[in-house]
Amino acid sequence: DTLKKIKDSGSVTMGVRESSGALSYTLGDGKYTGYHVEICDKVLSDVRKQLGLSSLSVKYQPVTSQNRIPLVQNGTVDIECGSTTNNATRQKDVSFAVTTFVEEVRIAVKANSGITKIGDLNGRSVATTTGTTSVQTLRKNERATGVDFKEVFGKDHADSFLLLESGRADAFVMDGSLLAGLIAKSKNPADYKIVGEVLSVEPIAIMMRKDDPAFKTAVDNSIKAMIKSGEIAKLYDKWLMQPIPPANAKVGLPMSDNLKAALANPNDNPAEAYVKK
Amino acid sequence: MSNFDWQVFCKDTIEGEVVERCFGSGGSITYLDWLMSAWGWTLSVALLALLVALVVGSMMGILRTLPSKTWVLVGDAWTELFRNIPLLVQIFLWYHVVPALIPALKSVPSFVLVVLGLGFFTSARIAEQVRAGIQSLPKGQRYAGLAMGMTLAQTYRYVILPNAFRVVIPPLTSESMNIIKNSSVAFAVSIAELTQFAMQAQEETSRGIEIYLAVTGLYFASAFLVNRIALFIENRVRIPGTSGASK
Amino acid sequence: MIDIKNISKWYGSFQVLTDCTTNIQKGEVVVVCGPSGSGKSTLIKTVNALEPFQKGDIVVDGVSIADPKTDLPKLRSRVGMVFQHFELFPHLSVTENLTLAQIKVLGRSADDAKTRGLKMLERVGLMAHKDKFPGQLSGGQQQRVAIARALSMDPIVMLFDEPTSALDPEMVGEVLDVMVQLANEGMTMMCVTHEMGFAKKVSNRVIFMDAGKIIEDCKKDEFFGNPDARSPRAKEFLSKILQH
Amino acid sequence: MIDIKNISKWYGSFQVLTDCTTNIQKGEVVVVCGPSGSGKSTLIKTVNALEPFQKGDIVVDGVSIADPKTDLPKLRSRVGMVFQHFELFPHLSVTENLTLAQIKVLGRSADDAKTRGLKMLERVGLMAHKDKFPGQLSGGQQQRVAIARALSMDPIVMLFDEPTSALDPEMVGEVLDVMVQLANEGMTMMCVTHEMGFAKKVSNRVIFMDAGKIIEDCKKDEFFGNPDARSPRAKEFLSKILQH
């Protein structure tokens, strides 16, 4: 199991993302940082104390949305600190720590486009990113509301945003934090705004191997302690409200009610549990 | 973990429920439907791009063998430009940068752009093969054509090209197989082809292994198909009395 | 018929031909010989403008080659040429090889071209092979087809560039036979060849080249009959090639 | 020295050699001739086991080639061979060409090999070119280096496969001169060649092949001096190749 592996080897591999908004990203030169990365750093130092190790070397393994689950499964990555949605399908393969972030899928549009809700998208083109759950969300919404729009897929978020920026798409549907981050870093943040209803709500959590209750407990306990001490709230403010490197732009996304609820009552419920609310 | 779940292809793409007979009906589609349509996109992109590549590549390759320095330069420049930048970057430039400079291109569908982008990229390689093929012919053949009073154009048309064409079939076969594989970059510009399917479907279903197996299998089958067709053509045009290239 | 006037040619800074002058009358058979690299092939190719030259002029049947207004393809269509490596078109059958240029260049009908081509094929004794492809023929047979192909264009002069040097020794004879016959019928011919037997038998004149220059240009009898009057280079060459 | 006993060889169903038998004594010079494709090259290559055969046996200096226990590389190292296209190693200098096999096969020291190699190079008159690469030499020079290379292995017999047929006519002489000298010094030689002058001058015996069979195998004087006693096929061949 993971705790034993960490103890024996004195090292642990953290899965990180090159570019997942403020949650997990690289500063170049092999340095990774972000809201979830910092939470994980703290969690791992708690784990180190628990195991009685004097030092613990943390290896960063960049992962992509395609390979993160297999990598956790096959043991390459011990703890994934990116921006992975906790859902029921995935829970069959991996397990998640208590929810540390709640993502609300929203719509970003050009400020002068006049679009304010999903209904306005009828006959327009909507961008989203290949390999994300937003594609499914969009598809479900299209079916449910009868709104007919054209989907264009970017190969990554920057690409999708570029579709919006260059006018190839009229809207960009994606996780709110990512949208806020992209807008903040864009050449003219005032040109864009996030509008409309929340299309879906997804708990984002730190991911670990399945069937390793000892490790999960250690991680969960560490996070719960941080929630209690208010440290999580501080980190949230640091990463999502204040200017962050490298561009020193503010994401500026206040904590949502959903996240507040999740922190008030720490749990690892999958996304399906949020739909019903 | 190695127990496969092939049922995944029979699932509806919205509800995630297994559908009877695996093909969706009444507007709903299954992953199998989607996979097939993705294959169709892959083949369409690849084949159209191949057409562009063959036409442009042959032209550029021929230019590079002409006696005129100017034409050689044009051919050389084209080849160097398009083969020294990674395909993915070229596609990106076609989609995002070129339209920014030439606004008229903004309304061109991404399918057309990717066909052109992939086609031009491959044309550089084909130009290289065609040039090598023409230059591999004995110089005497060109002299023989001219000595009979044919113009340079006639000599190319009736003597050099028919021979060079046969010489370059094997390398062109590999390029054709490459173009199928390279068509995977089309996902970068929102074409719902196999790679995009693989990335999206494995995200939605978490059955990466099955999805990748199926997609790899289809790529393999497509490349194999192209290979067979090329072999068939090669045998059809084989000249009696020559041993042919496949020795 | 062919008037070569002070031709000089350079490849970059390397001079291949230096001030070559000679003249071939209608009905004459002229043999060109000389060591390898002496410029024989280059000289004969300038005659139908396959190789451009920088200085001098060549007038073929009254048409100047150096004149930029000259229609070179048309001029070439009237000059037959046979190459060392035959250069039949490998993707065309023998008959197609014979008719292609007649149709495309002379504008003859397919039927006329075929009649004419097969007549020439008959003449070189290869009627039986008319539907084969070049790759299916022996070297000697290919070279005879190549001669027939050139003849079917009704040339006013025939150029040969070492027509037998790529052949097996036993096939040399069959090609030389055809050439001897042509010469005897009065065809004007310019032949680069080392077959001194052929030169002795049918040529009127022998030109000897070395290092891009025409060193000897004299009547056959003079060339072979009076070796002592020859330049040292020519004498040495002749001794080498006639020795064994 | 070389005893060829009832050799037959097939390529698939096509029989290249049919029941060939002959015998070469020490010091003998044997010329093999015949039309193209008659199996001359194949026959000579069977002698140093470059071409396997299906029936019969060849005994070279007491060693049977057909015997599976024979160390073929060792046998080949004692038989010198010269090819139509020289086959010098283009990536090695002349000296390296001469020493490579001496060092790697015979295990000689680099110094010994060089001494021996250069001695042979001297003999073919090319000492001045020892540091050049094959591509920088003329065909005749390359072939002479190839002969020196074979000689530097101290062969007990030399095989030649059309050594002059890829050469410009004026270079044929220099190679034949070396071969004549070798023959006069008593080297055992088997030569495929169409140079009838050479055959007349130095050979002891002439073998004539056609369609994979040895048709004539007789003393030189008998072969050239008594054409009427020859088979029709040999007569025809001789007439073709001596005609011009």
Place this chain on the structure above:
Amino acid sequence: MSFDFAFLTWDVISSFVLKGLWFSIQLTIVATLGGIALGTVLALMRLSGKKWLEVPAAAYVNTLRSIPLVMVILWFFLLIPMLTGRPMGAELSAVITFTVFEAAYFSEIMRAGIQSVSRGQVNAGYAMGMTYGQTMKLVVLPQAFRNMLPVLMTQTIILFQDTSLVYAIGAYDLLKGFEVAGKNFNRPVETYVVAAVVYFVICFSLSMLVRRLQKKIQIIR
């Protein structure tokens, strides 16, 4: 749309791009050398005339040449650890995959190279008493290698461009360096333009080098 290259300071380039460039170069060199070595073995197997060597080598080459490199990369990355039970880093995995994959292409080139050496050269080696191994090592392969050097180099340029496909497993190459910089500053267009220029300069210089080589080789021959 306006371009804004201001964010691309030397600091950004050195921290985002150089690491990727270094990895791409390393990967290219290792995979080229390894691929040529393995490819040569495969080529010799295919030309051995022995069915039990020919068939597996041909199957290997044809299979790998029919599958997109991205898929091969993914398969190796995901499957090898499952088979060996030991995880493997993205970089190591990329090196192994590229070597194994490029070997298929290099083997085709080496096969053509070996066939470009005339049968007569092989016979000459044998006739001097060399064994098969000596003939290959001393006569055929040096020439095959020389004849094919330009083609090998061209394939290496392609390989250098293809290193960008390691994005699929999260390894960090030159293009990835540009992309990440572009994303974290949200300036994808500008970074792609710069990437195109950088790739062009590197690959074009290499292909000029190939031409020089080609001319040199032609003179030696």
